[in-house]
Amino acid sequence: MSAKKKILIVEDEPQIVLGLTDALTFEGFEVVSADTGKGGMAMARTFKPDAVILDLMLPDTNGFVVCEQLRRENRFIPIIMLTARSSEADKIRGLDAGADDYVTKPFSIGELIARMRAIFRRAQRPADAPETFQIGKVTVNLATQTITRGKRTQQLSFYEAGLLRLLQERAGQPVSREEILQKVWGLDASPTNRTVDNFIVKLRKKC
Known part of the structure; x- marks a missing residue:
């Protein structure tokens, strides 16, 4: 990548944050994190990430609310929900809230990074592609x-x-x-x- 893509992790489990931060940094991403929904929104406004990894169960609110707020403020930013809640109803609600992808815990960090790269790759349309x-x-x-x-x-x-x-x-x-x-x-x-x-x-x- 010619310029580092910026990733915001909104997650309250320190071990997951540490693992994701280490892996994403190793892959060439610039990473910041927040452990609350309110902190995540504040960080999104100042850090202006290229993508967000968002936990669903946060101490101050739920990820659905944060996702909706993120989508209202930036309709283009890719949002990947990362959660232990794996029911079909939760997945549908997450997608309806504006998430682009929904990954359930336990998860593969390698697969998560592959999904993120796929999002960035597909965002680069050929120059002659109709808008x-x-x-x-x-x-x-x-x-x-x-x-x-x-x-x-x-x-x-x-x-x-x-x-x-x-x-x-x-x-x-x-x-x-x-x-x-x-x-x-x-x-x-x-x-x-x-x-x-x-x-x-x-x-x-x-x-």
Whole structure:
């Protein structure tokens, strides 16, 4: 990387923070951390990270609230939720709150870093790639990560925008869940096919 990407970790377990900080620093990232939701929001405003790793269970609030606040203040920042809560309802709620990815504890640091690199890699669109395109009656704007239908404009998450771009590029062709995972998430084993289904359900509601 020509310039260090900045990562904010919002997590109250010191051992996890230490392990993530050491691994991410070794991989060339600049890392800061906060152990409360309030501290995380303050750090996000001053540090201006390129991505956030966010715990769901914080001492002063829950990660859903922090995620929603982060998304309101910076609609483009990638947010990866890191939590011991693994129910499908929690995953859906996390994605609905604005998270781009949802990783459950215990987790592989190597996989987490791979997911983060995939996010940064997919954020770099080719110079000749169109920033706006039509899917039916919906206009997709990749520059602002929004979709517009009539007079209604809604925000897209990073992965929602990537999924729509892939479907636009493959218009009229079948696209398997496995290909979506590989092309959009950059991993062929995780997250699961169910994650793709959840994102498609969300996109249908928006479109």
